[in-house]
Amino acid sequence: MEIGLIGLGKMGLNLAQNMQDHDLTVKAFDLMPEARTRAAEVGVTTADTLAALIDSLQTPRLIWVMVPAGKPTKATLQSLRELASAGDRIIDGGNSYYQDSLAEAKAFDAKQMHFFDVGSSGGMSGARANGNFMIGGDKAVFATIEPLFEAIAQPGGYLYTGPAGSGHYLKMVHNGIEYGMMAAIGEGFDVLANSPFDYDNEAVAAMWDHGSVIRGWLMELAADAFSKDPKLEQLKGVMHSSGEGAWTVEEGIRQHTPTPVITAALMARYNSERTDTMTGKVVAALRNEFGGHPIDKN
Ligand SMILES: NC(=O)c1ccc[n+]([C@@H]2O[C@H](COP(=O)([O-])OP(=O)(O)OC[C@H]3O[C@@H](n4cnc5c(N)ncnc54)[C@H](O)[C@@H]3O)[C@@H](O)[C@H]2O)c1
Numbered sequence: 629m630e631i632g633l634i635g636l637g638k639m640g641l642n643l644a645q646n647m648q649d650h651d652l653t654v655k656a657f658d659l660m661p662e663a664r665t666r667a668a669e670v671g672v673t674t675a676d677t678l679a680a681l682i683d684s685l686q687t688p689r690l691i692w693v694m695v696p697a698g699k700p701t702k703a704t705l706q707s708l709r710e711l712a713s714a715g716d717r718i719i720d721g722g723n724s725y726y727q728d729s730l731a732e733a734k735a736f737d738a739k740q741m742h743f744f745d746v747g748s749s750g751g752m753s754g755a756r757a758n759g760n761f762m763i764g765g766d767k768a769v770f771a772t773i774e775p776l777f778e779a780i781a782q783p784g785g786y787l788y789t790g791p792a793g794s795g796h797y798l799k800m801v802h803n804g805i806e807y808g809m810m811a812a813i814g815e816g817f818d819v820l821a822n823s824p825f826d827y828d829n830e831a832v833a834a835m836w837d838h839g840s841v842i843r844g845w846l847m848e849l850a851a852d853a854f855s856k857d858p859k860l861e862q863l864k865g866v867m868h869s870s871g872e873g874a875w876t877v878e879e880g881i882r883q884h885t886p887t888p889v890i891t892a893a894l895m896a897r898y899n900s901e902r903t904d905t906m907t908g909k910v911v912a913a914l915r916n917e918f919g920g921h922p923i924d925k926n
């Protein structure tokens with residue numbers, strides 16, 4: 629099986645190596661020459677332009693797009709509609725918004741091309757080996773690309789989820805859950821840090837990862853992070869987000885499905901990006917106005 633891979637960043641390059649480990653033929657392209665050079669250094673065949681990549685692939689082509697979600701993905705998918713042919717199969721493996729994927733599926737359908745929205749999980753190590761994939765698209769055509777997922781996923785770690793849109797929808801909800809789980813772990817360690825006891829964070833996380841109810845990969849990763857920086861003193865507690873948590877909350881609001889934990893986790897992320905808040909100033913001012921309570925001044 630031959631795959632044309634577009635995007636050789638943190639995920640794409642690992643995916644390319646994962647595919648090659650399973651005797652799949654990878655031909656790849658990235659806008660950045662440095663990314664192409666890095667890929668060539670680990671034995672990935674690269675093309676200098678998107679058009680050259682498309683020309684080099686056997687038809688019906690199988691093309692995996694792994695570039696940043698949003699504008700870069702939209703632009704790449706638009707180019708593929710111009711450069712690829714009827715019958716080609718196009719995978720968007722990035723974290724795209726499912727509504728965008730529904731629109732992309734329609735646009736590819738109009739060109740008799742097959743679009744798959746694939747939520748990819750497991751971070752960079754999952755891309756490199758034993759990944760996790762949530763796959764939306766045409767079921768009959770999926771059968772033609774299933775061997776790819778059998779090869780690169782953890783056994784049991786891929787699922788055909790239904791028509792186009794359903795893969796990225798499921799990944800959106802997965803990431804909403806991820807927000808809540810990580811926030812709870814973070815809060816727990818915050819309480820420990822402010823406790824009267826001197827806990828060893830790495831030892832606690834490693835112990836919790838062995839048999840406790842809250843064991844799991846996030847706990848393992850917490851132990852790894854604490855092993856490098858026992859109190860995470862080198863980090864600022866700023867938590868960025870790239871959209872999936874917000875989309876999950878918006879979806880909950882649209883459905884009238886309460887998502888208080890995920891919403892609180894999302895708001896905590898937004899709050900962490902601000903050094904001082906108008907909310908805090910207003911509440912401080914009001915407490916001072918009605919009760920004479922002390923205020924901290926700039
Ligand atoms: N990093 C993760 O843990 C992770 C996990 C799952 C899914 N994702 C998703 O995978 C996608 C890629 O993420 P990443 O972490 O590899 O990003 P990245 O920024 O590390 O890499 C993106 C690569 O795409 C290239 N690129 C950008 N625009 C391009 C274009 N128009 N044509 C060709 N190449 C282009 C960039 O030069 C870069 O090398 C994103 O949609 C992301 O949301 C990331």
Ligand SMILES: O=C(O)[C@H](O)[C@@H](O)[C@H](O)[C@H](O)COP(=O)(O)O
Nearest residue numbers: 748749750751803869870871872
């Ligand atoms: O399942 C995964 O492998 C991760 O969820 C992955 O997709 C990525 O690390 C998120 O995009 C981060 O999302 P935020 O930037 O929203 O935290």
